[in-house]
Amino acid sequence: MSVVFADGFLANGVACGIKGSGALDLALVMSKGGKPIPCFATFTQNKAAAAPVVLSKEHLLKSNNRAAAWLLSSGNANAATGSRGLQDAQAMCAAIADELSIATHEVGVCSTGLIGIYMPIERPLAKISSLVHGASGDEAHGVLAAEAIMTTDTFAKFATYEGNGYRIGGMAKGAAMISPNMATMLAVITTDAIVDDDRLSRALTQAVSLTFNRLTIDGCTSTNDTVALMSSSLYPADEHFEEALLQVCKSLADQIAFDAEGATKMVRIEVEGAISVEEALVGARKIAESQLVKCSLYGKDPYWGRVASELGFSGIDFDLGKLSISYQGIEVAREGIGFDYDRSHLERLLEEREIKVSVNLGMGEASAVITTTDLGPGYIDENMGTS
């Protein structure tokens, strides 16, 4: 399972002391034998991108998209740490490269955790050797790697896909600061399928845009988001490779939504009847990022007036008189005004862990779905003091 489900990969996770708790905080995913293999990644679009993002981008450019390993640390984001942060990220890659006798630019690095604090660099460096030499392709080590990238996640996240002769596996971490329109959070995906560079790159970009980038928890875009895909290129891919990668990304994205900080519900916001997919996405995101809508969902309250109000201010083509809104398939508004429904029946349906809010704009034929969560006191508890 996890990143070792596909052939040709090793993984490991250890505790190096970045986290004060002593929990696992350093993960490695590498090709068997430590040889550089095809690797593509998407990164945050935040202009305050963290040192590991800046450096990993440079490395992939310099290596012509070949990497032998990704080193991932949790507990400290190494973001807003200036030139010292870049040196620290560089030192982490160099240590892995030394162990594998490869070039530093054939290693990628990701960090997640608090912003604005220097990495206690001696701690990860002291564990690099045992991390590399303890790496294994067995299932337990795949789980260790997934656990070592957790921050406020309550469970380790991984997904696998058994293709026709090839495999794809991945791990991810989520928690807060999750918003669409970029590579959101950290994920490493591995495959043993033979896929040429162009196709691999395109498949990743498309899968990320349709899954991680359609997930928003709080509209906050992290400084560290990275999704990396490595291929050991052992077995021929088939025509379903893109769909397979999409399934793995979708599973990881859903697990992130399900486990978002303080959330009690995963919510699909579906906007139909838009004049374009772009407008459907704008409308769905506006609803998904509305504090008021999210509070209603926490309260199991189908207060569709807030949904209508968000759409009215989203900037998309909109006519209140053509709007209909359903919760859990029960229509609560039609042609812009309230519609009679069985309130107690719907209240029972809103007790569920996964909720669907469907909007039909009545303007065109396009549709899109954004995944989000409710907003409850748990989110505030998690985020009121972490610096």
Next chain:
Amino acid sequence: MSVVFADGFLANGVACGIKGSGALDLALVMSKGGKPIPCFATFTQNKAAAAPVVLSKEHLLKSNNRAAAWLLSSGNANAATGSRGLQDAQAMCAAIADELSIATHEVGVCSTGLIGIYMPIERPLAKISSLVHGASGDEAHGVLAAEAIMTTDTFAKFATYEGNGYRIGGMAKGAAMISPNMATMLAVITTDAIVDDDRLSRALTQAVSLTFNRLTIDGCTSTNDTVALMSSSLYPADEHFEEALLQVCKSLADQIAFDAEGATKMVRIEVEGAISVEEALVGARKIAESQLVKCSLYGKDPYWGRVASELGFSGIDFDLGKLSISYQGIEVAREGIGFDYDRSHLERLLEEREIKVSVNLGMGEASAVITTTDLGPGYIDENMGTS
């Protein structure tokens, strides 16, 4: 005080039963004698604008910006109520017009409260006659009017300004669904200054854009926002009229922030060193609307990394290496990295009810301030179930 501070105005507030609680829910502000006087208003830009907004816009257009009275109701927004909602708003204006023997289009109407529910129209209509005939220019009736527009507000909001020979007074209501870039919430402002139409209109637009439109509580833009300004035109204005109007609007906007649903702090987000005021505003709003930043403020935690991250994704010109950030005047980050400060001293300063977060982008000379609040469990309690 309130809307009767300026000469030439009467006000009243009664309970008509829109609110189940029996609280005051119907307010009137009218010119003495019920004669149409100069009146300008700014309205929400939400495309799902409520019936009272649609109708009041039409009335001001038709009357060439003359109005004798504004009727305001609370407890039901008359929004997302279709053609019946428009008829109801029309009936409310017509009833006032009948009492004053003026044209229906010389009356404005505002409603605030729940969206998507029909106005129980017989209740306000039954009270119109006593509302009009009980109206008075005494202080107590000014307060009654301000109280009758409250929803989840915890105190009535009014402001006055004593000019050189003229006066300005106003009332407002706030609570949730407050966001900049439009006439936010409900406010009625009155003055006895003689100001020609063009100047009155420009003064209102400018004052609103610098006060109400620089206030954001939750980024949600109401369907009903209206700010109306009436002038009884009794005494000459001076060159300070614009500044006087600004002061009244500023006081009302601050009261709204101070009393925002579930907030424990009023927060000024100041962005300096931007390349333009527009960019400073974009950056300040992005910070002010960040759930993560607001949770930190609730927790009295100067977690500046979240501020840096929001700026990095705000789309403005940004260079992390030039960024400095202060809380309550204490610098916590300089040139994009953490800066040593007296943590326990700052923690004491963050206990205060009004907080200032200052950001210097180091890119240019422009600056702007947005006013917001923290995000605590009280907001969720207020908003988890209200339909």
